[in-house]
Amino acid sequence: AQSVTQPDIHITVSEGASLELRCNYSYGATPYLFWYVQSPGQGLQLLLKYFSGDTLVQGIKGFEAEFKRSQSSFNLRKPSVHWSDAAEYFCAVGAIGKLIFGQGTTLQVKP
Amino acid sequence: DADVTQTPRNRITKTGKRIMLECSQTKGHDRMYWYRQDPGLGLRLIYYSFDVKDINKGEISDGYSVSRQAQAKFSLSLESAIPNQTALYFCATSDWTRREQFFGPGTRLTVL
Numbered sequence A: 001a002q003s004v005t006q007p008d009i010h011i012t013v014s015e016g017a018s019l020e021l022r023c024n025y026s027y028g029a030t031p032y033l034f035w036y037v038q039s040p041g042q043g044l045q046l047l048l049k050y051f052s053g054d055t056l057v058q059g060i061k062g063f064e065a066e067f068k069r070s071q072s073s074f075n076l077r078k079p080s081v082h083w084s085d086a087a088e089y090f091c092a093v094g095a096i097g098k099l100i101f102g103q104g105t106t107l108q109v110k111p
Numbered sequence B: 001d002a003d004v005t006q007t008p009r010n011r012i013t014k015t016g017k018r019i020m021l022e023c024s025q026t027k028g029h030d031r032m033y034w035y036r037q038d039p040g041l042g043l044r045l046i047y048y049s050f051d052v053k054d055i056n057k058g059e060i061s062d063g064y065s066v067s068r069q070a071q072a073k074f075s076l077s078l079e080s081a082i083p084n085q086t087a088l089y090f091c092a093t094s095d096w097t098r099r100e101q102f103f104g105p106g107t108r109l110t111v112l
Helices: none
Strands: A003-005 A010-014 A019-021 A024-026 A032-038 A044-050 A056-058 A064-068 A073-078 A087-095 A098-101 A105-110 B004-007 B010-013 B019-025 B031-038 B042-051 B054-057 B065-070 B073-078 B087-094 B107-111
Touching (some): A003 A098, A010 A019, A032 A064, A044 A056, A044 A073, A098 B031, B019 B087, B019 B107
Parallel strands (some): A010 A105
Antiparallel strands (some): A019 A073, A032 A044, A032 A087, A056 A064, A087 A105, B019 B073, B031 B042, B042 B054
């Protein structure tokens, strides 16, 4: 069955530090992969997506993610975190017109 | 103006009451979805619709029903609300060519 796992429920980083949020998926075919961000009290906004091609994808707000088929992973990265990045982040895999979401990772940013 | 709107944004109701959450979109997408979000569980799919005549159950459809009144409108009903349906509910839309989904702002529902 298709599934998405985000191993880290909560992460705290200092402002200006680098960030990596982990995502592992289980899917039988070539996956469509997404990262969404949910700021407090807001809906979900798409950060980036992978369908095919270059395994390193760039998104909005300075985020990038790398698809690694051998590891079934799609980790999200940012070189330097800003206080405004504090939010909840969701990884998702597209499956037959639907999205399957991970449990989410809450990012806290220390001044 | 927002492309995907949800009404109401907040609702408090009592156990046993019937409640309807509404979703409208101006994106012209055929596909619409209802999710619920619970802390630590991410978003789980309740129902989805690929066009006006197509309704499908998602992962957690028990206790819910939906109506697709038009391409732009997709409503979620709780026939007899119970406290464990307290959650944040999201509507989303997509078109099959892009696959990504666009989310509304959410409805926070509390069942007492």
